[in-house]
Amino acid sequence: MGELGDPTPAPRVRKRVASIQDVAERASVSIATVSRAVNKPHLVSVETAERVRIAIEELGYRPNRFAQVLMTQRSGLLGVALPDIHGEFYSEILRGADAEARRLGFQILVSASPAHPGEGEEAGGGLGPALGLVDGLAIMVTEPDERLLDTLRNLDVPLVVLDAHLGLGSDVVFVDQEPGSREAMRHLLELTPPQDCFFVGGPQSNFDAQARAKVFDEELRRAGHAPRPDQVTFREYSMSWGERWAHETLGVRGLRRIAVFAGNDDIAIGIMREAQALGLIVPRDLRVIGFDGSTLAGLVRPGVSTVRVPRDDLGRCAVRALVARVQNPDDDVVSLRLPTSLLLRESSGPHE
Amino acid sequence: MGELGDPTPAPRVRKRVASIQDVAERASVSIATVSRAVNKPHLVSVETAERVRIAIEELGYRPNRFAQVLMTQRSGLLGVALPDIHGEFYSEILRGADAEARRLGFQILVSASPAHPGEGEEAGGGLGPALGLVDGLAIMVTEPDERLLDTLRNLDVPLVVLDAHLGLGSDVVFVDQEPGSREAMRHLLELTPPQDCFFVGGPQSNFDAQARAKVFDEELRRAGHAPRPDQVTFREYSMSWGERWAHETLGVRGLRRIAVFAGNDDIAIGIMREAQALGLIVPRDLRVIGFDGSTLAGLVRPGVSTVRVPRDDLGRCAVRALVARVQNPDDDVVSLRLPTSLLLRESSGPHE
DNA sequence: TCCCGCCGTGAAAGCGATTACGTCTTGGTC
DNA sequence: GACCAAGACGTAATCGCTTTCACGGCGGGA
Incomplete structure (x- = not known):
């Protein structure tokens, strides 16, 4: 039940600071007037407003936001x-x-x-x-x-x-996700047969990953090929996952001339790096498109095609x-x- | 004076939600007891605590943080x-x-x-x-x-x-800034004569930029060379500034075999890219060290030496x-x- | 048996603002 | 001269909570 309580009980800290009361006294008006002078200046006479302004100035008064918020129920x-x-x-x-x-x-x-x-x-x-x-x-x-x-x-x-x-x-x-993903897939399929296309995604439970995979699937079928299980993999959004995947697919399995739709740019870059480490040439041996439109994708060599996301x-x-x-x-x-x-x-x- | 007011006056929004009052009534205790049950459970009997707990549960009560904060003067x-x-x-x-x-x-x-x-x-x-x-x-x-x-x-x-x-x-x-900067400069000076070293910094008014420039200056003098004005430039922390500088220095002026201590990694990378675009080889024609220890510095080719900052x-x-x-x-x-x-x-x- | 102290609880005083409502001037109208 | 609306301001209620203080009951030591 204690979970409802104050996060960190401790002695009070804030310095004593002028309150609306103090201002009111100094300006010889009521607190209501001070409040009005501050929030609805048109409701007070100019002379009063000025007196209040001065008092505020002299006292360095700033309204206590907590109290304000308690009244207005709006914290901003x-x-x-x-x-x-x-x-x-x-x-x-x-x-x-x-x-x-x-x-x-x-x-x-x-x-x-x-x-x-x-x-x-x-x-x-x-x-x-x-x-x-x-x-x-x-x-x-x-x-x-x-x-x-x-x-x-x-x-x-x-x-x-x-x-x-x-x-x-x-x-x-x-x-x-769709328009960009679809564009990406169509572009890949222009030069690469569907059976040589791969989707290397983030965490499977991730909504975005699923959406992207779905488009991959649809476009492959549209090209007349039902994707094999090995064509779609999920793991995580990281460069190292890309590297691992590439190591497996390009290194161990030795595939070439494939096209990859990566779940994001990190993965894409990981794949590309590993490919380069293997001595392959991108895009000759491996074509890859990432996702996110990250800055990094534009800085590595060769530049990574990507799906731009309006972050x-x-x-x-x-x-x-x-x-x-x-x-x-x-x-x-x-x-x-x-x-x-x-x-x-x-x-x-x-x-x- | 209006500046002291509410950021956005607007009708109230929050739904009516159970208050400590409601809980108190439902548990047939006073609000004081409810408060205690929540914040200082050791001050109430277990039976009362339980009754209160149930009432809270049933009402879905959560203490109003604004009010709490107004009392305690601590917002967390x-x-x-x-x-x-x-x-x-x-x-x-x-x-x-x-x-x-x-x-x-x-x-x-x-x-x-x-x-x-x-x-x-x-x-x-x-x-x-x-x-x-x-x-x-x-x-x-x-x-x-x-x-x-x-x-x-x-x-x-x-x-x-x-x-x-x-x-x-x-x-x-x-x-x-100092230890890393000094290390960097000494490393540069091991292979490059001081008159061929350059500092390419961020905004001159920036504290950090000054600190780094100071070390540059000191180390050059220590190596027996009072830096010429053209050896120290300030502008901004960006890749394009690096590119501009490199264009000027390597392209127009045609300098070679120089060493650059860049104000940050972005600048360093910009310089390097421009150098490469000019057909130069890093580090043969240009040696460069950045600052910040950014991820990017480790991803470009060749990797950029940098001063690691414990961000x-x-x-x-x-x-x-x-x-x-x-x-x-x-x-x-x-x-x-x-x-x-x-x-x-x-x-x-x-x-x- | 009496007294003292402790425990559990409630009543009430704030915390510092906003605002509904009421009072008192003023000045204009008929 | 009486009446009334508008303007300027004060009084007091309120927001939802914490905390002090006082009170009643109960058990134990003298």
């Missing part, structure tokens, strides 16, 4: 819960979110929710007790998680879901939607789709 | 103000800070302070009105800024300064120091130094 804080805050991907979502929030007069409370909140931990998207401090929550959920869903259902603040359709009636902002738009739109809902709870629920598109570089070979 | 929020939240550098500081905060039961409020807060904007390190919500502030300041200093002096919460000595009597956590330690230690101060305001002021060290790769040539 927005929770943004991401699976992780590390890496270019999340970092840019965050940047977009932060910029937009700032523009709208809000502040962001980030939370890197541990991918699988351990037993005993509250879910709540990782914002522990701070969940109670936000005016709204934007949460990105990449995997199904019943406990989390439950928490989200019981939330008493507006919610925006990023990148997943959870079936709770909240607003949703998502990047549509900061994602953050930006999420916050915009959230603020809209916070301010207008009764607006219609929106579902915002951000498209992806293929960005061609050398790694996937010639294109015309 | 820590402000972390960085010049930017983008890029690996800040991203990792943030990650360290977040992890540590979470461990200590706090939550982080990030703020990407605009480098130069425009006129009219409050300084406050970018956390606008939210500054009033945090229990403490960790701020990284990279450039001198009187207005900011002033705000910081008048702060009524504990402060920790990152990476700069501002002379306000606050705790400081900083990475010591997440920086965030972690800052938060640790801040929490310490929040909880023990009267502890001695600490100044924590995090060392840097050289990480050798191919770009700076052979070393033995």
Whole structure:
């Protein structure tokens, strides 16, 4: 039961600082007038306003936000819960979110929710007790998680879901994996027969990974080939997984002239590096397309073709939607789709 | 004066949710007892505690954090103000800070302070009105800024300064540029005469840039050469600045067999890319060492030697120091130094 | 038997703001 | 000259919680 309590009991810390009372006395008015002078200046006479202004100045008064918030029930804080805050991907979502929030007069409370909140931990998207401090929550959920869903259902603040359709009636902002993925696959299939195409994905439980794999599957069938099990693998979003896969496939199995649709750029780069280490030439022996449009993909040699994801738009739109809902709870629920598109570089070979 | 007001006046939003009152009634006790049952369970009888527990459960009660915070004057929020939240550098500081905060039961409020807060904007390190919500502030300041200093002096919460000595009597956590820089310079000077060494830095006003330039200067003199003006340049931390510099120096001026100490890895990589585009061989025609220990530096070919900066330690230690101060305001002021060290790769040539 | 102290509890005083409501001037209208 | 609306301001309720203090009951030592 103690879990409901104060996070860190400790002696008080804040210095004694001027309150609205002090200002009121110094300006010889009531606290109500001070409040009005500050928030609704048109309700007080100019002389009074000036007296109050001076008193505030002299006392260095700043309204106690806690008290304000207790009255107004609005903190100006927005929770943004991401699976992780590390890496270019999340970092840019965050940047977009932060910029937009700032523009709208809000502040962001980030939370890197541990991918699988351990037993005993509250879910709540990782914002522990701070969940109670936000005016709204934007949460990105990449995997199904019943406990989390439950928490989200019981939330008493507006919610925006990023990148997943959870079936709770909240607003949703998502990047549509499909157009980019399909472009990528069609491009690969132009030069490579479907039986030589591979999908090397992230964690299988991951929504995005599934969406990308689905397109892979569809396009192969569309090209008249039902994918073999070895053509689709899942593991994790990392360079080392790419390297391992390449080692296995290009090294051990010795395959050549294949095309790979990688789950993200890290994987793609891992694959390419291993291929190069094996003495292969990209894109001659191996064509590869990544996903995310990371900076890195453009810096390695050869440049890695990739599916561009509007990362900061994602953050930006999420916050915009959230603020809209916070301010207008009764607006219609929106579902915002951000498209992806293929960005061609050398790694996937010639294109015309 | 309106600036003191609510960030976004708007109708109330939160659903009506069970208060401590409701719980008290349902459990047939006073609100005092409910509060005790929740926060100091040892002060109530087990039977009462149980009744309260059940009532809470049934009502789905969660204490109103705003009210709690108003009483206790502790929000469990820590402000972390960085010049930017983008890029690996800040991203990792943030990650360290977040992890540590979470461990200590706090939550982080990030703020990407605009480098130069425009006129009219409050300084406050970018956390606008939210500054009033945090229990403490960790701020990284990279450039001198009187207005900011002033705000910081008048702060009524504990402060920790990152990476700069501002002379306000606050705790400081900083990475010591020197050891790594010195190592780097000595390494360069082993194979390259001082008159052929260059420093290509970030913004001149930047503290770090100055510190690194200082070591460059010292080591050159130590090697018996007073640096010419053209050997030290400042601009910005970006790849394109590196490219421009290299274009100028290697392309236009046509210098060869020079050694560059770059202000950070981005610059170093930019220089290297331009050099390669010019058909030069690194490290034969150009030796270069970067700064930051970024991932990217290890991924390009040839690998870029760099000065490793303990980024997440920086965030972690800052938060640790801040929490310490929040909880023990009267502890001695600490100044924590995090060392840097050289990480050798191919770009700076052979070393033995 | 009496007294003291402890334990469990409730009543009430804040914390620092916002705001509904009421009072008192003023000045304009008829 | 009476009436009324508008303007300026004060009183007090309220937000939801924590915490001090006082009180009643009960058990143990003298």
